[in-house]
Amino acid sequence: xxxxxxxxxxxxxxxxxxxxxxxxxxxxxxxxxxxxxxxxxxxxxxxxxxxxxxxxxxxxxxxxxxxxxxxxxxxxxxxxxxxxxxxxxxxxxxxxxxxxxxxxxxxxxxxxxxxxxxxxxxxxxxxxxxxxxxxxxxxxxxxxxxxxxxxxxxxxxxxxxxxxxxxxxxxxxxxxxxxxxxxxxxxxxxxxxxxxxxxxxxxxxxxxxxxxxxxxxxxxxxxxxxxxxxxxxxxxxxxxxxxxxxxxxxxxxxxxxxxxxxxxxxxxxxxxxxxxxxxxxxxxxxxxxxxxxxxxxxxxxxxxxxxxxxxxxxxxxxxxxxxxxxxxxxxxxxxxxxxxxxxxxxxxxxxxxxxxxxxxxxxxxxxxxxxxxxxxxxxxxxxxxxxxxxxxxxxxxxxxxxxxxxxxxx
Amino acid sequence: xxxxxxxxxxxxxxxxxxxxxxxxxxxxxxxxxxxxxxxxxxxxxxxxxxxxxxxxxxxxxxxxxxxxxxxxxxxxxxxxxxxxxxxxxxxxxxxxxxxxxxxxxxxxxxxxxxxxxxxxxxxxxxxxxxxxxxxxxxxxxxxxxxxxxxxxxxxxxxxxxxxxxxxxxxxxxxxxxxxxxxxxxxxxxxxxxxxxxxxxxxxxxxxxxxxxxxxxxxxxxxxxxxxxxxxxxxxxxxxxxxxxxxxxxxxxxxxxxxxxxxxxxxxxxxxxxxxxxxxxxxxxxxxxxxxxxxxxxxxxxxxxxxxxxxxxxxxxxxxxxxxxxxxxxxxxxxxxxxxxxxxxxxxxxxxxxxxxxxxxxxxxxxxxxxxxxxxxxxxxxxxxxxxxxxxxxxxxxxxxxxxxxxxxxx
Numbered sequence: 001x002x003x004x005x006x007x008x009x010x011x012x013x014x015x016x017x018x019x020x021x022x023x024x025x026x027x028x029x030x031x032x033x034x035x036x037x038x039x040x041x042x043x044x045x046x047x048x049x050x051x052x053x054x055x056x057x058x059x060x061x062x063x064x065x066x067x068x069x070x071x072x073x074x075x076x077x078x079x080x081x082x083x084x085x086x087x088x089x090x091x092x093x094x095x096x097x098x099x100x101x102x103x104x105x106x107x108x109x110x111x112x113x114x115x116x117x118x119x120x121x122x123x124x125x126x127x128x129x130x131x132x133x134x135x136x137x138x139x140x141x142x143x144x145x146x147x148x149x150x151x152x153x154x155x156x157x158x159x160x161x162x163x164x165x166x167x168x169x170x171x172x173x174x175x176x177x178x179x180x181x182x183x184x185x186x187x188x189x190x191x192x193x194x195x196x197x198x199x200x201x202x203x204x205x206x207x208x209x210x211x212x213x214x215x216x217x218x219x220x221x222x223x224x225x226x227x228x229x230x231x232x233x234x235x236x237x238x239x240x241x242x243x244x245x246x247x248x249x250x251x252x253x254x255x256x257x258x259x260x261x262x263x264x265x266x267x268x269x270x271x272x273x274x275x276x277x278x279x280x281x282x283x284x285x286x287x288x289x290x291x292x293x294x295x296x297x298x299x300x301x302x303x304x305x306x307x308x309x310x311x312x313x314x315x316x317x318x319x320x321x322x323x324x325x326x327x328x329x330x331x332x333x334x335x336x337x338x339x340x341x342x343x344x345x346x347x348x349x350x351x352x353x354x355x356x357x358x359x360x361x362x363x364x365x366x367x368x369x370x371x372x373x374x375x376x377x378x379x380x381x382x383x384x385x386x387x388x389x390x391x392x393x394x395x396x397x398x399x400x401x402x403x404x405x406x407x408x409x410x
Numbered sequence: 411x412x413x414x415x416x417x418x419x420x421x422x423x424x425x426x427x428x429x430x431x432x433x434x435x436x437x438x439x440x441x442x443x444x445x446x447x448x449x450x451x452x453x454x455x456x457x458x459x460x461x462x463x464x465x466x467x468x469x470x471x472x473x474x475x476x477x478x479x480x481x482x483x484x485x486x487x488x489x490x491x492x493x494x495x496x497x498x499x500x501x502x503x504x505x506x507x508x509x510x511x512x513x514x515x516x517x518x519x520x521x522x523x524x525x526x527x528x529x530x531x532x533x534x535x536x537x538x539x540x541x542x543x544x545x546x547x548x549x550x551x552x553x554x555x556x557x558x559x560x561x562x563x564x565x566x567x568x569x570x571x572x573x574x575x576x577x578x579x580x581x582x583x584x585x586x587x588x589x590x591x592x593x594x595x596x597x598x599x600x601x602x603x604x605x606x607x608x609x610x611x612x613x614x615x616x617x618x619x620x621x622x623x624x625x626x627x628x629x630x631x632x633x634x635x636x637x638x639x640x641x642x643x644x645x646x647x648x649x650x651x652x653x654x655x656x657x658x659x660x661x662x663x664x665x666x667x668x669x670x671x672x673x674x675x676x677x678x679x680x681x682x683x684x685x686x687x688x689x690x691x692x693x694x695x696x697x698x699x700x701x702x703x704x705x706x707x708x709x710x711x712x713x714x715x716x717x718x719x720x721x722x723x724x725x726x727x728x729x730x731x732x733x734x735x736x737x738x739x740x741x742x743x744x745x746x747x748x749x750x751x752x753x754x755x756x757x758x759x760x761x762x763x764x765x766x767x768x769x770x771x772x773x774x775x776x777x778x779x780x781x782x783x784x785x786x787x788x789x790x791x792x793x794x795x796x797x798x799x800x801x802x803x804x805x806x807x808x809x810x811x812x813x814x815x816x817x818x819x820x
Contacts, residue, residue, distance in 0.1 A: 049687075050687040051687075145689070148687065149687040149688065206677065207677070208668060208671075208672060208677075209668070209671040209672050209674075209675045209676055209677065209693075209695045210663065210666075210668040210671045210672070212677070212693050212695050212696065213659075213663045213671060213695050213696070213699055214660075214663060216659070216691075216693075216695070216696045216699055216700075217656060217659045217660045217663065217699070219689060220655070220656050220659060220699075220700070220703070221631060221634075221656045223689070224631075224635070224652035224653065224655070224656055225634070226636055242634035243634065245630070245634070246627060246630050246631045246634055246656065249623075249626070249627045249630060250624075250627045250660050253620065253623045253624060253627065256620075258618060258619070258620040258755075258758075261618075261619040261620045261623060262618060262619050262620070264619075265619045266619055267616065267617070267618075267619060267622070267726060275724055277459075277460040277461075277558065277559040278559065279555070279629060279633070279716060279720065281626075282723075283619075283622050283626075283723065285619045285622055285623050285626070286622065286623070286626040289623055289626055289627070289630075290626075290630070293630070306689060310689065313692075313693065314685055316677060345668075345755070348668075
């Protein structure tokens with residue numbers, strides 16, 4: 001584990017040592033919108049699973065709620081594939097609410113009046129954390145494909161450096177859905193002593209062949225776009241918008257259930273009574289998908305999409321433990337609560353059950369709930385009262401067991 | 411119904427009337443590989459659902475087995491989205507076996523020693539039947555997007571013209587899977603008196619929102635390719651290979667089940683023990699998908715992909731009957747046998763049940779089997795002994811009821 005280095009925002013920027021200093025400040029640059037950023041220099045390189053050192057790491061993050069004096073109320077929230085650190089504040093790029101405001105906020109299940117919530121942009125991302133759109137210090141130009149590939153474990157190791165930097169030794173809880181849930185599992189496996197409780201939602205201990213296949217389609221769509229330019233589009237002043245939009249459209253279908261698509265759109269036509277007999281968006285579902293694609297390319301970097309999907313594909317927690325998932329949690333004292341959704345076909349309940357079986361085999365403390373929902377994989381981001389009740393109960397119980405006073409007014 | 415015009419291959423080609431003649435001959439042109447072709451001139455236009463007339467229609471088709479003297483042993487086989495007329499012979503483009511040789515051939519369930527099997531390339535296709543890559547007689551150049559959009563009903567009406575041309579009044583059976591099954595249902599609804607029995611497999615009476623969404627992703631992938639050129643790529647000497655390959659890859663995932671992908675590939679790596687930490691095809695499933703995409707673009711026209719997917723999206727049989735599917739089969743004397751597969755998530759069993767309920771409500775003669783299989787939607791094309799047994803039994807029983815002698819040796 002990287003040793004804790006206190007923030008030193010006053011370090012002179014021009015100083016040769018400053019490059020190596022850990023610093024936290026709000027930046028105004030485009031790749032780092034209105035978030036605090038932690039920077040780590042060459043003396044604190046991140047050793048990547050790809051076998052190389054990342055000498056200049058920066059991590060964009062957000063916090064919500066006060067850290068208590070004992071530093072025992074910290075909750076780390078991990079985001080999914082295209083999420084970012086703006087879990088519970090207005091997103092500075094899209095102007096939309098944070099992606100997990102359903103669950104995180106004052107009086108919410110992850111209660112920011114009680115807990116100190118941290119959310120960091122993942123390694124490989126494009127919202128302030130080092131990724132392929134970051135400047136390669138060796139060339140002064142964006143990394144592009146010269147950025148080494150990253151894994152879920154690399155993402156978690158980077159988050160551990162951030163926590164060291166913030167002076168947080170142990171987390172009351174790590175929570176996240178989808179790829180966020182993969183990080184939760186990796187946290188529990190890599191740093192069991194730092195994780196008092198873990199809430200992995202709608203996730204899996206390894207990415208399935210079907211999910212790898214869908215990701216590969218998305219990557220091929222991006223790389224087929226001539227404006228991708230072998231990954232050098234930023235340096236060449238273009239953007240593979242069309243390919244990235246197609247990738248997003250394909251992925252978006254997998255986030256919803258057939259039932260949800262049917263309920264939302266059915267076969268309803270767009271603003272007319274009869275089909276146009278053309279290739280415009282005749283059906284509402286087509287128009288919706290096109291909008292999803294167009295909105296996405298305004299906020300996400302195409303190469304980050306390649307890197308982060310690849311990290312998910314590589315995720316296979318058991319592989320690091322002789323192929324036995326239970327060994328990943330051997331002797332763990334972490335409390336686990338797993339949640340899946342009946343209509344989630346991307347990360348079906350079976351994936352969660354596999355994790356529960358492994359946790360049971362390792363003697364861990366685990367509860368599991370499959371929630372009846374027709375909202376598909378996206379259910380973890382949506383209005384799901386049963387999820388809220390489970391998360392609230394689990395967090396509250398963990399907080400009391402960790403020595404926190406009961407929530408006010410309860 | 412178009413009246414029967416006998417083939418007249420001897421009509422002088424230069425004659426003004428020749429343009430209007432129905433002719434059957436093998437052509438050597440690239441767009442018509444080694445198949446008989448039926449041509450219909452302006453005096454026999456096809457009225458399309460789009461509200462326009464198609465004045466020059468040609469249909470590429472194949473036949474297998476002898477038509478009996480009473481013309482009572484004809485079975486029409488309808489192909490799926492990217493299929494063609496080469497159901498049971500070596501495909502002249504790919505050099506691979508016909509797409510339904512599992513089911514069609516000597517001694518097979520659709521026994522070409524007993525039945526006269528006809529399979530025609532669908533309207534909008536690219537294997538000899540009029541489609542967007544055909545020459546637009548008005549311009550002398552490929553239609554491209556000037557070809558009017560077609561529907562499943564248009565395809566069936568074109569097939570009815572072919573049967574008239576071939577002198578076949580009534581079909582012993584119409585059979586097909588997926589989009590082929592849609593044609594079977596449309597045949598039974600539009601021409602009940604011409605269909606003695608119907609075998610729709612792994613299909614639906616209307617395309618779901620999710621399926622429309624997947625098709626839209628494919629179309630967007632094609633149209634996002636700069637080499638698509640607004641549909642004029644043939645005239646401009648290019649081909650949107652990359653976009654079409656991405657479309658095929660996305661579609662191909664939907665044809666398989668998660669279990670089949672897992673069984674076939676799991677998370678196995680391609681020719682190595684550890685991942686490359688790059689964007690080459692690391693996993694076998696990636697390599698397989700890329701191959702599927704690359705092979706497909708060698709044999710299929712990109713605009714045909716747009717047209718035929720659109721035809722499927724528009725398919726909603728009940729819509730033509732006041733929204734009541736049972737009305738489509740009112741008073742029908744056709745014998746129906748429906749088949750679905752447990753792991754088919756593109757055309758799930760529920761879709762077949764909906765059809766069965768409608769047929770029951772209309773008092774039709776119907777049997778239904780859901781076959782246990784982990785092969786997904788593609789199961790209808792694969793080695794499925796239960797499907798073979800059902801098809802054999804259904805065809806044999808229909809043949810006897812239609813007055814055919816028992817099969818030899820049985």
